[in-house]
Amino acid sequence: MKYARALTIAGSDSGGGAGIQADLKTFQELGVFGMSALTAVTAQNTLGVHGVYPMSLEALENQIDAVAADLPPAAIKTGMLFNSDMIELVARKVKEYDWNQVVIDPVMVAKGGQSLLQEEAVEALIEQLLPLSYVITPNLPEAEALVGMSVQTIEDRKLAAKKLHQKGARHVVIKGGHGKEGDQVIDLLFDGENFTEFESQRIQTKHTHGTGCTYAAAITAEIAKGKSVKDAVNTAKQFIQAAIEHTLEFGEGHGPTNHWAYNEK
Ligand SMILES: Nc1ncnc2c1ncn2[C@@H]1O[C@H](COP(=O)(O)OP(=O)(O)O)[C@@H](O)[C@H]1O
Ligand SMILES: Cc1ncc(COP(=O)(O)OP(=O)(O)O)c(N)n1
Numbered sequence: 001m002k003y004a005r006a007l008t009i010a011g012s013d014s015g016g017g018a019g020i021q022a023d024l025k026t027f028q029e030l031g032v033f034g035m036s037a038l039t040a041v042t043a044q045n046t047l048g049v050h051g052v053y054p055m056s057l058e059a060l061e062n063q064i065d066a067v068a069a070d071l072p073p074a075a076i077k078t079g080m081l082f083n084s085d086m087i088e089l090v091a092r093k094v095k096e097y098d099w100n101q102v103v104i105d106p107v108m109v110a111k112g113g114q115s116l117l118q119e120e121a122v123e124a125l126i127e128q129l130l131p132l133s134y135v136i137t138p139n140l141p142e143a144e145a146l147v148g149m150s151v152q153t154i155e156d157r158k159l160a161a162k163k164l165h166q167k168g169a170r171h172v173v174i175k176g177g178h179g180k181e182g183d184q185v186i187d188l189l190f191d192g193e194n195f196t197e198f199e200s201q202r203i204q205t206k207h208t209h210g211t212g213c214t215y216a217a218a219i220t221a222e223i224a225k226g227k228s229v230k231d232a233v234n235t236a237k238q239f240i241q242a243a244i245e246h247t248l249e250f251g252e253g254h255g256p257t258n259h260w261a262y263n264e265k
Helices: 019-029 057-070 084-096 121-132 140-147 154-166 211-224 229-245
Strands: 005-013 033-045 048-054 075-078 102-104 171-174 184-190 195-201
Touching: 005 019, 005 057, 005 211, 019 033, 019 211, 033 057, 057 084, 075 211, 084 121, 102 121, 102 211, 121 140, 140 154, 154 171, 154 184, 154 195, 184 229, 195 229, 211 229
Parallel strands: 005 033, 005 075, 075 102
Antiparallel strands: 033 048, 171 184, 184 195
16 A cells, blocks of 8 residues: 655644654654654643744754655645745745645644744745645634734635635645634634535543644544545545544643544544
8 A cells, every 4th residue: 555645844743742752753654654854842831831842944854845846745734834944945835845735723823822833934834834724724813913903703714715716725624622612622624715614513622732833733534535625524524533633641731632533443
């Protein structure tokens, strides 16, 4: 069986729940060979981020070039990109290697409130990376930062998705975990023409560290395997729902999700 390959360009989470650790675990569980280019090393646990140590641009570029030269990926996921220099580098590499299945998870703030993207870099993300994105997966606060409006109701989310599509994102997934729609969590996919809602029961738990990373990584893995974006989001929704429902209950704070759960169903 020929395995598809996916590359994550993101930060390392020493606590194992988010960042490239979440991405690689998710790729593996979905049968995709995962590769990684580190943008930063973070000292993290379930109680928060205790240090951020960005890689040099040379180190990031060499990691990407090494993978592209020998192990060209079918799909790429970006996570924590830290600053505008890194965003510009990644955009240049996407164009250099003509990568057209890029999933952008616009990571800005960790669950504990610590910044993972310098404020000046939001503009670079919009101008440089959005036009190259196959899918972008903002949560509600990230969508607000990207489109400059309040994004809460379903109508807000539809308007924000259209704005992000106009800025160049070919598909937009507005994640609903931060939403206040009662006991449901509604994720919204926009493909430039149609909206699709993916609904699930909200699970009452604090153990949601890395949910966005895991969800975007699952979308990336499915796209790497040749699935449509709609089918990829559908699988990712089931993956993350199982990962949260069967929590590991690790740590004193926001614990990690369970990346084994989907296959243990
Ligand atoms: N409590 C929850 N119950 C069920 N699903 C959830 C819950 N929290 C998050 N999710 C799922 O995880 C996805 C990502 O979570 P969200 O909080 O929206 O983004 P992020 O983790 O990037 O802040 C959501 O789109 C949703 O599908
Ligand atoms: C290295 C790194 N990348 C991304 C994150 C974000 O994870 P988290 O704080 O759990 O938020 P979501 O992934 O759920 O949006 C991180 N903490 N560290």
